[in-house]
Amino acid sequence: MNPRILLVLVSCILSVLTGLTLSRRGAEAPAVRTRPLIGLSMDTLKEERWQKDRDLFVAAAGKLGADVEVLSANSSDTRQLADVEALITRKVDALVIIPKDAAAMAKAVNLAHQAGIPVLAYDRLITGCDLDLYITFDNVKVGELQAKFLADRLPATGTMRLLRIYGAKTDNNAKLFKQGQDNILQPLIAAGKVEVLHEDWADDWKPENAKKIINAAITKHGPGFDAILASNDGTAGGAIQALTEEGIAGKVLVTGQDADLAACQRLVQGTQTMTVYKPLHLLSQQAAELAVRLARRRPVIARDVSPNGEVDVPSVFLPIHAVTKDNLRETVIRDGLRSEKDVFGQ
Numbered sequence: 501m502n503p504r505i506l507l508v509l510v511s512c513i514l515s516v517l518t519g520l521t522l523s524r525r526g527a528e529a530p531a532v533r534t535r536p537l538i539g540l541s542m543d544t545l546k547e548e549r550w551q552k553d554r555d556l557f558v559a560a561a562g563k564l565g566a567d568v569e570v571l572s573a574n575s576s577d578t579r580q581l582a583d584v585e586a587l588i589t590r591k592v593d594a595l596v597i598i599p600k601d602a603a604a605m606a607k608a609v610n611l612a613h614q615a616g617i618p619v620l621a622y623d624r625l626i627t628g629c630d631l632d633l634y635i636t637f638d639n640v641k642v643g644e645l646q647a648k649f650l651a652d653r654l655p656a657t658g659t660m661r662l663l664r665i666y667g668a669k670t671d672n673n674a675k676l677f678k679q680g681q682d683n684i685l686q687p688l689i690a691a692g693k694v695e696v697l698h699e700d701w702a703d704d705w706k707p708e709n710a711k712k713i714i715n716a717a718i719t720k721h722g723p724g725f726d727a728i729l730a731s732n733d734g735t736a737g738g739a740i741q742a743l744t745e746e747g748i749a750g751k752v753l754v755t756g757q758d759a760d761l762a763a764c765q766r767l768v769q770g771t772q773t774m775t776v777y778k779p780l781h782l783l784s785q786q787a788a789e790l791a792v793r794l795a796r797r798r799p800v801i802a803r804d805v806s807p808n809g810e811v812d813v814p815s816v817f818l819p820i821h822a823v824t825k826d827n828l829r830e831t832v833i834r835d836g837l838r839s840e841k842d843v844f845g846q
Contacts, residue, residue: 536566536594536795539587539617541580541608543600543624545572547705547734549758549780550598552837553622556784557596564792575704577604584608588615593795595619596787602627602672606810618794622787625672627808632794634806634815635787637778639673643680643731645822646755649774650727651684653753654693661725663717664699665710665735674701677731677757685729697721702731707738714742727753733763733775740771759823759832764843767825777821777831786816 538561545551558568569590573580577600587595588611595612597619599605606629609619618632625634654660664681667674688694698717702709710730717725723746730736736756743749749771756763756775766772793800802814823831832838 536792537590537592538566538568538791538795539584539590539592539595540568540570540622541583541587541595541597542570542572543580543598544575546575548760548762549733552780553598553784556781557622557788560785560788561792564788566788566792566795573600575600577601580605581608584611588612588617591615592617594791596622596791597626598622599624599626601670604670605629620787620791620794621813623673623783625806625808625813627672628810629808630811631808631813633790633800633802634808634813635783635790636673636806636815636817637783637820638817639676640680640683642757642776642778642820643677643682644684645680645776645820646677646729646731646757646774647681647684649755649822650729650753651688651694653727654688655726659692660688660694660727661721662694662696663714663725663728663739664696665713665728665730665739666699666701667731667735668703668705669701671705674705674731681729681731697725702735702738705732705734707734707741710735710738711742712738714739718742718746723748725752727755729755731755732757733760733772734758736772736775737762737766740766743771759837761838761842764823764828764832764838767823767828768844770825774822774824777823777837779818779821779835780837781835782818786818790816 554570561568571583573583580600595617597605602625605626609626609629609631612619621631621634623636666678685694700713728739730739733756736754740749743752753773756772759775759777763772763775790800802816804815804817805812806815821831828843833840
C-alpha cells in the first residue's frame with residue numbers, strides 16, 4: 501500500500517478511536533444516545549435518483565440501529581447551510597452532506613466540527629475544508645466509460661461530430677466527469693477522429709438547460725452531428741427532447757449516467773444509447789455503515805484519498821458499470837434497481 505495512503509488510514513482510524521477528530525477542534529462529543537442520530541443534508545430531492553438514495557440510506561441506517569433526520573435544500577446554497585445549522589442544533593451524532601456547491605459547503609463542515617460533529621460527504625466532494633470522510637463512485641472513471649463508449653463507435657471513415665453537455669459548474673463531480681471524458685477524447689481530437697462542435701455547462705443539472713444547449717448547437721451547426729456526450733440521464737433527457745423536436749431522436753448516440761427509470765426506458769426505445777449504472781444500494785448501505793461508525797466514534801477504514809484543496813480526504817470508491825439495452829437485465833434489473841415490467845413494459 502502507498503505509504504501516504506497508509507498514513508491517512510492510520511490517522512483516520514486513530515482520530516475516531518481516540519476522539520482526536522473532535523478534541524483537536526476544541527469541542528466535546530455530544531451526549532451518548534441509545535440510538536445515534538444522523539443528519540442527512542441533501543442538495544435536492546427533485547431528481548428520482550436522489551429520492552432513491554434517501555430512501556435506501558434511511559432504511560440501511562435504521563437496520564443498523566440509527567435514526568436519520570433528512571433535510572433537502574431545493575438546490576439553494578443558503579438553505580443548505582441553514583439546514584446544516586438546524587441539524588447541528590439538533591445535536592446529531594454525525595452529519596452526511598450531499599452538497600449543491602462543493603466550495604460553499606466548506607463552511608458547513610467547519611460549523612459541524614466546531615460542534616464536535618464528524619462529516620461524511622456523500623457522492624459529491626466538499627472542497628476547501630478538513631473533511632472527515634468521502635464516499636462515492638470513481639467519478640473520473642464514469643467520464644471515461646461514457647467517452648469510451650463513443651470512442652468504440654467512431655465512424656470507419658471521417659470524423660465523429662460531437663456535442664458535449666457538462667453538469668453544474670458548482671458540482672465538483674461534474675468536473676471529474678469531464679476530466680475522465682477528456683482522458684479518452686483528447687487523443688482522438690488531436691488525431692482528427694473527433695470534432696467537438698459545441699459544448700456547455702448545464703446549470704443545476706437541469707434538463708431544460710441541457711435542451712437549450714442542444715437547441716443552440718442545432719441552430720448554429722444544423723442537425724448533422726453524430727453523438728451527444730451528456731454527463732447524466734437528466735441532461736440526456738433534455739437533449740433527447742431537442743432531438744425529438746428536430747425529428748432525429750434515435751439517430752444520434754446519446755450517453756448518460758444514473759440508470760434513471762426514464763433513461764432505462766429510453767434505452768429500450770432506442771433514443772438513448774447508454775447510461776452508467778452506479779449501484780445505489782451499495783453506496784447507501786456503505787454510507788450508512790460509515791455514518792453510524794462515525795456517530796459511534798468507532799474506527800473507519802478508507803483505502804483511498806481525494807485531494808480537496810485543503811487535505812487528502814480519506815475516501816471509499818465503489819464500482820460502476822456501463823449499461824446499454826443489451827445488458828439491462830444483467831445489471832439494473834438483476835440488482836433490483838428497476839423491474840422488468842417498468843423498463844420493458846412486460
